[in-house]
Amino acid sequence: MSVTPWQIANVPGHIVAKKLKAEKLVEILKESAHPLLIVGKLEDYELEIAKTFINKIKEKDGTVVFTPIANKTFLEDGIKPDMILGLTEVTSKLSRGWRNVEGKESFDLLIYFGGYYYHQSQMLSAIKHYATDLKKISLNRYHQPNADYSFANPREQRWLKEMKTVLESI
Amino acid sequence: MGRKIKAKMGKLEIPALRAEDFEISIGSLVTTELDEVSGPTPFPKVEDLRGWDFKLLKRYPMFYAPFTDSCELCTFGKCDLTAGKRGACGIDTSAQQGRIILLACCIGVSCHAAHGRHLLDYYIEKYGRNIPISMGEGVNIEAPVTRLVCGIKPETIGDLEEPMEYVEEQITQLLAAVHTGQEGSALDFESKALHAGMLDLLAMELADIVQIAALGFPKADPEAPLIELGYGVINVEKPVILCVGHNVAPGAEIMDYLETMGQEDNIEVCAICCTAIDMSRYRKTAKVVGSMSHQLKFIRSGVPDVVVVDEQCIRANIPEEAAKIGAPVIATTAKVCYGFPDMTEEDPDKIVEGFASGKLPGAVIFDEEKVGEVAVKTALKLAPLRQKKKTIPSDEEFKEFIDLCIECGRCRRVCPNDLKIPYAMKAGKEGDYEPLAKLFDHCLGCLRCEQECPKDIPIMGLITKADERRTKTLKFKMRAGRGAISDVEIRAVGSAIVLGEIPGVLGVVGCMNYPETEQDVPNLIREFARRRYIITTSGCAAMDTGWQLNEEGQCLYEEYPGDFDASGIVNVGSCVSNSNIAGAAIKIAAIFARRPLKNNFEEIADYILHRVGACGVAWGAMSQKAASIATGFNRIGVPVVIGPHGSKYRRSFMGDKDDDSKWQVFNARTGEKTYIGPAPEHLLYPAESLEEAVPLIAKLCIRANDTTKGRQIKLAHYVDLHKRYIGTFPDDIHYFVRSESDIPKTVMHEIQEHLAKFDWKPTPIPDPTLLERLVRKPKT
Ligand code: SF4
Ligand code: SF4
Numbered sequence: 001m002s003v004t005p006w007q008i009a010n011v012p013g014h015i016v017a018k019k020l021k022a023e024k025l026v027e028i029l030k031e032s033a034h035p036l037l038i039v040g041k042l043e044d045y046e047l048e049i050a051k052t053f054i055n056k057i058k059e060k061d062g063t064v065v066f067t068p069i070a071n072k073t074f075l076e077d078g079i080k081p082d083m084i085l086g087l088t089e090v091t092s093k094l095s096r097g098w099r100n101v102e103g104k105e106s107f108d109l110l111i112y113f114g115g116y117y118y119h120q121s122q123m124l125s126a127i128k129h130y131a132t133d134l135k136k137i138s139l140n141r142y143h144q145p146n147a148d149y150s151f152a153n154p155r156e157q158r159w160l161k162e163m164k165t166v167l168e169s170i
Numbered sequence: 171m172g173r174k175i176k177a178k179m180g181k182l183e184i185p186a187l188r189a190e191d192f193e194i195s196i197g198s199l200v201t202t203e204l205d206e207v208s209g210p211t212p213f214p215k216v217e218d219l220r221g222w223d224f225k226l227l228k229r230y231p232m233f234y235a236p237f238t239d240s241c242e243l244c245t246f247g248k249c250d251l252t253a254g255k256r257g258a259c260g261i262d263t264s265a266q267q268g269r270i271i272l273l274a275c276c277i278g279v280s281c282h283a284a285h286g287r288h289l290l291d292y293y294i295e296k297y298g299r300n301i302p303i304s305m306g307e308g309v310n311i312e313a314p315v316t317r318l319v320c321g322i323k324p325e326t327i328g329d330l331e332e333p334m335e336y337v338e339e340q341i342t343q344l345l346a347a348v349h350t351g352q353e354g355s356a357l358d359f360e361s362k363a364l365h366a367g368m369l370d371l372l373a374m375e376l377a378d379i380v381q382i383a384a385l386g387f388p389k390a391d392p393e394a395p396l397i398e399l400g401y402g403v404i405n406v407e408k409p410v411i412l413c414v415g416h417n418v419a420p421g422a423e424i425m426d427y428l429e430t431m432g433q434e435d436n437i438e439v440c441a442i443c444c445t446a447i448d449m450s451r452y453r454k455t456a457k458v459v460g461s462m463s464h465q466l467k468f469i470r471s472g473v474p475d476v477v478v479v480d481e482q483c484i485r486a487n488i489p490e491e492a493a494k495i496g497a498p499v500i501a502t503t504a505k506v507c508y509g510f511p512d513m514t515e516e517d518p519d520k521i522v523e524g525f526a527s528g529k530l531p532g533a534v535i536f537d538e539e540k541v542g543e544v545a546v547k548t549a550l551k552l553a554p555l556r557q558k559k560k561t562i563p564s565d566e567e568f569k570e571f572i573d574l575c576i577e578c579g580r581c582r583r584v585c586p587n588d589l590k591i592p593y594a595m596k597a598g599k600e601g602d603y604e605p606l607a608k609l610f611d612h613c614l615g616c617l618r619c620e621q622e623c624p625k626d627i628p629i630m631g632l633i634t635k636a637d638e639r640r641t642k643t644l645k646f647k648m649r650a651g652r653g654a655i656s657d658v659e660i661r662a663v664g665s666a667i668v669l670g671e672i673p674g675v676l677g678v679v680g681c682m683n684y685p686e687t688e689q690d691v692p693n694l695i696r697e698f699a700r701r702r703y704i705i706t707t708s709g710c711a712a713m714d715t716g717w718q719l720n721e722e723g724q725c726l727y728e729e730y731p732g733d734f735d736a737s738g739i740v741n742v743g744s745c746v747s748n749s750n751i752a753g754a755a756i757k758i759a760a761i762f763a764r765r766p767l768k769n770n771f772e773e774i775a776d777y778i779l780h781r782v783g784a785c786g787v788a789w790g791a792m793s794q795k796a797a798s799i800a801t802g803f804n805r806i807g808v809p810v811v812i813g814p815h816g817s818k819y820r821r822s823f824m825g826d827k828d829d830d831s832k833w834q835v836f837n838a839r840t841g842e843k844t845y846i847g848p849a850p851e852h853l854l855y856p857a858e859s860l861e862e863a864v865p866l867i868a869k870l871c872i873r874a875n876d877t878t879k880g881r882q883i884k885l886a887h888y889v890d891l892h893k894r895y896i897g898t899f900p901d902d903i904h905y906f907v908r909s910e911s912d913i914p915k916t917v918m919h920e921i922q923e924h925l926a927k928f929d930w931k932p933t934p935i936p937d938p939t940l941l942e943r944l945v946r947k948p949k950t
Contacts, residue, residue, distance in 0.1 A: 012239045013239025013250060041859055071896050089824070091233075092822065096233075115814075115858055116858070118586075119817045122235040123817070125237070126233065129234070130253075
């Protein structure tokens with residue numbers, strides 16, 4: 001059964017995301033050799049998880065893009081991305097065929113984490129239509145039907161628990 | 171060139187001649203033709219400027235983010251268009267996005283054209299065709315868009331009929347292309363959308379000229395009066411008339427009637443949206459409540475005794491909300507009738523009687539003068555009966571409603587701004603009302619939350635109540651819309667803009683669909699005004715510009731002058747006054763560079779794109795009008811940054827700075843193809859946050875033709891803003907340094923270090939153009 005989008009009316013069509021759970025996320029992350037993590041505006045409760053997750057992606061030799069506001073968020077902690085690009089800018093690059101940073105392999109997984117719900121939804125839609133080779137997941141707790149996998153709107157505490165399980169397993 | 175006239179008669183008899191079934195054709199009827207050499211595109215059709223559009227779209231291709239996966243425009247559908255699939259008619263998703271954008275732009279331009287048409291017909295009927303057009307002292311180019319597109323120099327409002335007919339005819343052509351089985355190419359849909367955008371610039375100009383000429387609005391006056399703004403400026407002891415919408419005609423008649431009856435001191439007239447701006451251009455006593463998001467909040471406050479609506483951006487549920495406070499609604503245009511009975515021919519006193527008895531909740535009156543009389547009489551009669559009945563909960567109800575909340579979260583999930591209402595309600599249960607009060611400025615006033623709540627809690631009412639003590643006292647100022655930028659001002663700053671010494675001209679415009687609060691607008695403007703950018707503004711954004719006080723209790727309009735000069739904050743007026751911002755860019759080309767305007771769209775747009783460091787900002791863009799306005803600015807070579815809600819327009823125009831082939835121009839001096847760098851980098855971009863938008867706006871003011879001194883100034887701002895808003899040195903600076911002389915002294919070492927990491931080489935500064943015909947010395 002499909003999940004109701006976080007913003008209830010945000011129903012794009014018949015191809016919608018599957019429900020993401022900790023085990024599935026672990027499996028997807030383990031399968032991916034070159035993930036691209038795109039971090040946008042985050043909420044306070046997401047920050048600690050985000051810091052650890054970013055480090056894990058870096059350890060995996062993945063690529064981390066911060067949007068301008070995310071860069072500002074993590075500045076004090078000294079966490080740096082591989083690139084700073086706008087949410088629209090990075091998605092547009094991907095839709096034009098951008099697949100790797102110099103010297104690295106092609107991305108095999110896109111992970112959107114942050115940005116306003118509706119903005120992230122639009123960006124996932126662009127990927128869905130124009131970068132069909134890329135697997136895409138949304139990491140926030142808000143269900144994004146335009147992703148391939150997305151959480152099913154768990155409450156904050158539940159999402160934190162799921163994410164902690166994931167972080168311990170990868 | 172005038173338009174062709176053809177007359178056909180069945181029979182004509184005069185003493186010396188008898189003729190039957192004959193036609194007369196007059197090659198052209200020249201009325202107000204501009205006395206200068208004509209460019210190639212008089213009254214252009216879409217195909218006439220298609221070549222220009224394709225040049226723009228090659229450099230700034232569309233980036234589509236479909237809002238839905240399907241098309242449901244015809245009964246073949248719904249058709250799934252996901253990822254390359256085509257609909258039953260053969261259309262693919264890219265073309266479909268272009269089609270929807272074209273539709274949005276047609277809706278936008280239609281609104282302004284229909285609005286302008288109404289004003290034109292109404293004031294011609296009222297005052298005649300010969301009202302002279304004068305846009306103010308020192309304004310010789312009184313209608314720059316009209317000159318550019320139609321090649322005429324209108325002298326009276328009657329002269330505006332011809333360009334208005336042209337707009338109307340072209341909209342029909344464009345709208346036809348949206349039908350199933352017409353256009354199939356995304357590129358061509360976008361060319362048509364760009365055409366609609368250009369028509370919108372023209373339609374807005376015509377509408378603004380009519381109202382300025384007919385109603386004597388401020389004319390290019392940098393010291394236009396300061397108007398009272400905010401909930402706190404309205405005297406609630408008096409009967410209150412609230413006007414909502416964009417068409418000034420009924421509001422102006424209300425004020426005229428008040429004056430005729432000597433009642434102007436006894437009744438408050440206030441307004442919301444662009445009607446407010448234009449009423450305050452007519453009479454400085456008109457008060458401005460605020461932007462669109464205040465419509466229902468203000469009605470629920472119970473302050474208005476009668477609500478008069480005209481057109482555009484009016485909430486469809488005003489009748490229901492007004493009925494709850496016992497205020498009747500007068501609808502005044504055919505575009506918004508709400509199902510009310512047509513009382514145009516009815517005796518005004520009988521209508522007032524119907525309103526006062528409560529038997530008549532609303533009426534349509536297609537007679538502006540009668541609207542004036544009925545509104546005034548109704549306010550006087552109803553105010554003592556209504557006693558400012560409001561639907562904002564009382565203190566007791568407030569607490570009771572909060573206690574009803576079960577924190578199910580349904581409200582949040584329908585809220586366009588994802589406001590954390592359940593959290594605020596929980597805090598409210600614990601006696602902390604601050605989180606609820608804080609939602610007020612973020613709330614768009616849409617009521618989606620209330621209809622979703624299983625406990626029927628009037629959520630927006632609670633938010634309004636929680637912040638009532640503060641909002642009731644809000645008092646701000648907004649400079650009245652001044653219309654045109656004068657030729658004298660253009661002459662004074664044209665060279666500083668084109669050479670880059672004034673780092674940019676911003677048009678901060680648009681609706682109130684902000685991702686956070688309206689404070690983003692004054693914050694953004696303050697940042698650029700103190701850096702000597704010229705700020706122009708209009709519409710809801712112009713009101714929100716005034717919606718902030720500094721430590722001395724001054725708003726931005728008091729802090730900064732109203733001149734079109736460095737650090738000036740220039741309120742041009744309502745939505746239709748946006749044409750004056752485009753007009754300023756056009757006039758820079760005409761006055762400073764002496765480029766001919768007449769029918770010369772491509773050349774002027776090419777000039778603006780490469781030389782005039784202007785950037786539009788529509789941070790809360792919501793409407794189809796905002797889509798067509800932005801698209802019009804794009805066609806004339808001005809980039810626009812929109813807020814994150816703007817991603818739902820589905821389409822951006824984005825350049826690729828890594829593809830050198832996209833940044834080649836002709837050097838008009840030599841005919842050589844020359845690289846200019848990504849300046850401006852994008853044409854339409856939805857930014858995620860102010861952190862992204864602010865440095866980007868500075869970057870989008872960079873132009874190919876900046877002098878080295880101008881480029882230094884622009885880069886210094888870009889670097890500084892990037893560091894302050896994003897926290898890092900911009901890693902793309904090498905694209906914008908053409909020679910060592912472009913490097914600002916303050917950041918010389920950092921830039922030199924950065925350049926050393928790249929294979930940076932100096933590039934020449936050409937006389938840039940995308941139009942080969944403008945090359946003065948052809949290649950041999
Ligand atoms: S929908 Fe109503 S009951 Fe549910 S959380 Fe919101 S206010 Fe409370
Ligand atoms: S009225 Fe305000 S709080 Fe309610 S859904 Fe609309 S924006 Fe959100």
